[in-house]
Amino acid sequence: MPDVTTTAASQPTESMISLQDLSKIFPGQPKPAVDSIDMEIPAGEIVILVGPSGCGKTTTMRLINRLIEPTSGRIILEGEDVTKVNPDQLRRRIGYVIQQVGLFPHHTISDNIATVPRMLGWDEKRIRSRVDELLAMVGLDPGTYRDRYPKNLSGGQRQRAGVARALSADPPVMLMDEPFGAIDPITRDRLQNEFLRLQQTIRKTIVFVTHDIDEAIKMGDRIAILREGSKIAQYDTPERILAAPADDFVADFIGAGASLKRLGLTRVRDIELIPWPTAGVDATRTEVLEALRGSDKGAVLILDDQRRPVRWVGGREIQRSDRPLAEIGLPSDAVVQPHATLADALNEMLKSRFGCVAVVDGSGAYMGSVEFGTVSSVIQELRRDARERSRAEADELHAAGAVNA
Amino acid sequence: MALSGQPVADADLNPGALVAGGTDLFRGRRASAMGYLGLPIVLAAVCGILFLWLGTQDLGSIERRSLNFERISTAFVEHMALAFVSTIFVIAIAVPLGVLLTRPAARPIVPPVIAVANIGQAVPSIGVLVILALIWTIGFWPAIVALVAYSILPVLRNTMVGLQQVDQPTIEAARGMGMTKRAVLQKIELPLAVPVILAGVRTALVINVGTATLATFVNAGGLGDIIQGGLVSNRQTVVLAGSVLTAALALFIDHIGGIAETRLSPKGL
Numbered sequence: 318m319p320d321v322t323t324t325a326a327s328q329p330t331e332s333m334i335s336l337q338d339l340s341k342i343f344p345g346q347p348k349p350a351v352d353s354i355d356m357e358i359p360a361g362e363i364v365i366l367v368g369p370s371g372c373g374k375t376t377t378m379r380l381i382n383r384l385i386e387p388t389s390g391r392i393i394l395e396g397e398d399v400t401k402v403n404p405d406q407l408r409r410r411i412g413y414v415i416q417q418v419g420l421f422p423h424h425t426i427s428d429n430i431a432t433v434p435r436m437l438g439w440d441e442k443r444i445r446s447r448v449d450e451l452l453a454m455v456g457l458d459p460g461t462y463r464d465r466y467p468k469n470l471s472g473g474q475r476q477r478a479g480v481a482r483a484l485s486a487d488p489p490v491m492l493m494d495e496p497f498g499a500i501d502p503i504t505r506d507r508l509q510n511e512f513l514r515l516q517q518t519i520r521k522t523i524v525f526v527t528h529d530i531d532e533a534i535k536m537g538d539r540i541a542i543l544r545e546g547s548k549i550a551q552y553d554t555p556e557r558i559l560a561a562p563a564d565d566f567v568a569d570f571i572g573a574g575a576s577l578k579r580l581g582l583t584r585v586r587d588i589e590l591i592p593w594p595t596a597g598v599d600a601t602r603t604e605v606l607e608a609l610r611g612s613d614k615g616a617v618l619i620l621d622d623q624r625r626p627v628r629w630v631g632g633r634e635i636q637r638s639d640r641p642l643a644e645i646g647l648p649s650d651a652v653v654q655p656h657a658t659l660a661d662a663l664n665e666m667l668k669s670r671f672g673c674v675a676v677v678d679g680s681g682a683y684m685g686s687v688e689f690g691t692v693s694s695v696i697q698e699l700r701r702d703a704r705e706r707s708r709a710e711a712d713e714l715h716a717a718g719a720v721n722a
Numbered sequence: 723m724a725l726s727g728q729p730v731a732d733a734d735l736n737p738g739a740l741v742a743g744g745t746d747l748f749r750g751r752r753a754s755a756m757g758y759l760g761l762p763i764v765l766a767a768v769c770g771i772l773f774l775w776l777g778t779q780d781l782g783s784i785e786r787r788s789l790n791f792e793r794i795s796t797a798f799v800e801h802m803a804l805a806f807v808s809t810i811f812v813i814a815i816a817v818p819l820g821v822l823l824t825r826p827a828a829r830p831i832v833p834p835v836i837a838v839a840n841i842g843q844a845v846p847s848i849g850v851l852v853i854l855a856l857i858w859t860i861g862f863w864p865a866i867v868a869l870v871a872y873s874i875l876p877v878l879r880n881t882m883v884g885l886q887q888v889d890q891p892t893i894e895a896a897r898g899m900g901m902t903k904r905a906v907l908q909k910i911e912l913p914l915a916v917p918v919i920l921a922g923v924r925t926a927l928v929i930n931v932g933t934a935t936l937a938t939f940v941n942a943g944g945l946g947d948i949i950q951g952g953l954v955s956n957r958q959t960v961v962l963a964g965s966v967l968t969a970a971l972a973l974f975i976d977h978i979g980g981i982a983e984t985r986l987s988p989k990g991l
Contacts, residue, residue, distance in 0.1 A: 384894070384897060405900045408899060413899060419889070419894060419895025419898075420895070422914065423914060423989065423990045423991060436899075436900060436905075
């Protein structure tokens, strides 16, 4: 019988890892920790294994690099059956990051990162340049951190070094077990964002374990929600899990506020920006009033000479005061960058008087605006899309079932 | 590791094991010249005072026969040989044994091995020496066997504790990166256990310097000869000189051991 939830995922282009009927029964335990899981992990995606404590998600991940040997089933990596190959050789092809990082305390950061390249017999020159490249990639200055010992790094810096170490031999696959779990919320948020940006360039296939559904939604291209025995309750994109939970277990696990969570999935760059009337900081009153009259908005965004937002100025303020434009109206501090999520944008919006947030590029120059109305229509659209797609696939599956029968 | 409770649980029965932490004034690499030289200067002063005091005493022929340079230096060399050779055997036996006993497969044989090591320390060395003299021979080697039996426990126990206290995530990360079990042991576990193992070796060495005074009873020489000679001839000055020299040597060895512990421990800990 086909498992509806696993096959419902949109067809992966090419699977990097394929778990086939994989089980693990620990000696002396009546129930299997992992009960015949089947899963396709597409290349270049972040797949999140998420579930309540004890559901077997970490065990499932460790089956992939065979830190735990499976009782039965097969593991296919890059089309090759690796269930029986030398596990040490296998692990050198798979990056591994754990919550406690596990840096070697008696090795410098650079020696830690060089661990796998040394095992693979790279020459020292190549190793040195690779270490520096990786340190820079994860945001640690090579000159400062190369020769330090782990104890001289903060928790966040250690986790960065841990990620660099896992990437050292450029493995196609990375396994990450709650990598940001032991880090304070502010640093965690920053590391998550940086990691997502890094993933844009490195495009690794990543299996990521967490118990935090919000982290799963933020980080995952695809999420597998697991219940006890590592049974897949739903395996799908975050959008569709939020819009159409497969059953009560998934709905409970997502918890309340699914709509709000969905805002964390859409980025400002993915939606159409609304043009607001703008004027340069040296513009005349007439020019500003004209810009205002030409639109249905209640204020003009004043930009400085580098097109950075300075003030919101309404018609009334212009008529009441004759001080320079840069000194009247309200400061425009509600700004976001294109990679911000709609949740971030909404948060900024609540601070702004005009229910609108200015979007700026990397150098701070104005690109357009996001309004409250935009956000709510995006939510509705997402919900409708996801429902329709699930329905269409269910129909398709039904039809396929009918043909087989 | 599941073993970790085992050796620590009966640590209170064995004074030797209590040094497992091995902290002292050299920790933290703030070793000043005073830290390294303070104790040796004090010990040299004590020996100097002893020498001057002996000069003021009216020494008879018996004292002179015991307390001359040749006699003392021979006893000293014999004593050092006993202490160091026995400690080398202890390391050669206890460290590999400790490594073996901390491997998961060895779990069932840990209690009996620890029990044997406990007996070695519980039985008085003088008894072991006498038994060995009766059933085997006298001289250097029976003395070494007795010393090894007596001082093996602290090194064995500290090797095990040192390996068990290595952070599990560190080992997991190493295995997860594809290091073989042997590489994990050689490059991660043993280096990280070195400070604790060295603390055990230092304890064993100090025990052996002290206990080697008993070797005189099986005709193996050492500073015990001088003390024993003073006792049988009822010459207090000789007993005192022998005892002070032995104590000063033990303290000096302990001091050197402390420096070695700091110097040989891996950086970054």
